Amino acid sequence: MKKLSVWVLALCAAVLCFSACGKKSASGAEFIISNGAEPQSIDPTQIEGVPEHRIFLALFEGLVDYDVKTCEAVPGVAESWERSADNTVVTFHLRKTTWSDGTPITAKTFVDSWLYYMSPKTAAVYGYMPALVIKGAKEYNEGKAPESSVGIRAVDDYTFEVTLVGPVPYAVDMMAHYAFAPLPMHAIEKYGSEWIKKENFVGNGPFVLESWVPQDKLTVVPNGKYWNKENIFLSRITFLPIEDSVTSYNKYKNGEIDWNSSSAHIPPDLIDEVVLRDDYQCAPYLGSYYAFFNVNNKTLKDVRVRKALILALDTKELVEKVTKGGELATGAFVPEMAGYTPPKGFSFNPEEAKKLLAEAGYPNGKGFPVLTYIFNTNEKHKKTAEWVQQQWKKNLGINVELQNMEWNSFLTKRQANDFEIARAGWIGDYKDPSNFLELLTTGSGNNDGRYNSPEFDKLVSDAARMPAGPERMKVLEKAESIAIGRDAAVIPMYIYVSQCLIDLNKWDGWYSNVLDIHSYTGLKPKK
The missing domain is CATH 3.90.76.10 (Dipeptide-binding Protein; Domain 1)
Known part of the structure; x- marks a missing residue:
């Protein structure tokens, strides 16, 4: 598996180190993570x-x-x-x-x-x-x-x-x-x-649950029964559910956090300052930032409306003037990876967008209902939502309301298909295009927009039964072209880069990788 293509390697021209404070103890070091949100479970x-x-x-x-x-x-x-x-x-x-x-x-x-x-x-x-x-x-x-x-x-x-x-x-x-x-x-x-619950919890990982105080912190300590316990050097890991990116960044600068994770996000207004830090870690990331359409909505059922909304967004402007973190604007859903070239999808075309909206019965946006765009609490998501709102007003003449929600409430609403348009992001669980496309299959637990296409489903299913190679990738490329091109199932915006802060001069065993997945086994302070 492994090997993203060359464009991904060029996404971050950033320094590679990390900044954090290790809290020494008799049995090792405590490691504190800004984890971005209160966990669902x-x-x-x-x-x-x-x-x-x-x-x-x-x-x-x-x-x-x-x-x-x-x-x-x-x-x-x-x-x-x-x-x-x-x-x-x-x-x-x-x-x-x-x-x-x-x-x-x-x-x-x-x-x-x-x-x-x-x-x-x-x-x-x-x-x-x-x-x-x-x-x-x-x-x-x-x-x-x-x-x-x-x-x-x-x-x-x-x-x-x-x-x-x-x-x-x-x-x-x-x-x-x-x-x-x-x-x-x-x-x-x-x-x-x-x-x-703490008193009943049983696990088999390198750590076990020590405490969980909702909206405050969750802590874990070494599991004495873990088979590889000789390579566990941390005495405790603390996960902080900080949703405000500015608060998280300030705590990191003050030495209260060891790893300001990608879930904590870098404050968009401070990105120019952050990228100059020696402990800023920016790396290629196998992830897609997009928005779901609720295809059951009476207005959004019309594919012309969905295409118009996509065509009215200048995602290049979004990554250059709003997010500014090295993200790659895209019209595709799946990131490019070894052997896979995603379809181009739609490019910014406000005139075509107006034409399609008029064909759907809303000339110059007249009569178009006020839809709501939901997003979870985070400054970057908020700025992106505001940008989307402004783009649709400017290019289509339509009004959209924004709703900011706490993480768990946001996920519950999205999973229930109780929304019109919803922010979403998908980070690869493994390095294969199928991992992205499978979430749009009928019945998928992550298909919150309820997109449904038997033809798409069959192609994804067929690809799972094929050996590795170019022919399999062609089948997956065709599947994506149906979902993202013909059916406009979601609104692709950009391909992520992972952005976080940790001082690699202080910590050993942490490595940037394309899934931004980091093991705690072997992680320890440098001597």
Whole structure:
């Protein structure tokens, strides 16, 4: 996997170092992270965001983990694995390890966990992800087939076998994601939804939950049962849910934070100052910033309206005058990556936008209803929303209201399809175009706009059954051209770059990578 194309490598002409303060203790160092938002949950079945993923990496570990530099799969609970000759069966060999309460983790743990995660009763947002690649899992996830139809089995206590829908070249890499995490079923069965409380919590990652004070902080401490505990050098990690980017930046400058993560964001008004810092980390990022249309809305059902709204936005102006962080304006949804060239999508064309809006029955914007654009609390999102509002007023003559929402409320509203237009962002979970396109498939837990195209769905499904190579990429390119070109399913705005602050002269074991995923194993103060 690995290798974004040359344009991505040119996105950041920024210095590579980090700034932070290590708080020394007898057992190691405390590491404080500005995590951007109050987490939805720490239950892997109930999360979907980057702030939650960052916490997940401390508390849980799947069959495989992410390599700290390449983001490709490395051994986790599984010591090794191999594929069958036709690449459709993956056999994992598990190490002998336990949950934090000493309960053994076996192949049956993974069978039970994955079935629970994919069960329609659980309704996990990411339940569609394993269902798309595991044989028989889609029908089970949709409530149309029994557990026995799913292609997973415990060969013995420490051998776990997965039968895929086809060669699925990215299958093992994607299994580092929390959609494939082991779950402490014994704790879930005993405590129900209360299992994530401190007194009931059980995990298998490098850390365990120490405390969680909503809207204040969440702390974790080393897991004494973790198989690789010899490489855990931090005595505590503190996650701060700071939504205001200026507050987060000031705390970082004052030495109160060690890692001002990408979720905390760099204040747009201060970007010119920040990029001059030696501890500013700007790197290529496999992520797309966009907005959902609610295609069930009576106005937005008309593809001419959706296309007009997209064509009226000069995204080049957005990245050059508003965000100003090295982002790349785009008309595509999927970032360019090795072997994949996304379709160009729509380019700024206000005259064509006016023409389409008139054809839809709204000449010069007359009679167009006032729609609401929702976004979660963050200065960068606010400025982007205000820019969108101004562009549509200037170029189409229409009025749009803005609604700023707290993170959890925002996600709940979006997931319920209770919106008209909503800010969104997608960061790759693994390095393959399918990871972006799958979220627009019918029934996907992340398809908040409810886009629905059988032709698109079939192409994405067909690609999962194809071996790696140019032909597979062509199928995915065709799928994207349908969703983003013909159907105008979302509003693409720009390709992200990761921007954060941490002092690499003080911390060892932290590396920039295209998924902005960072392991806490091996992270330690420099001597």
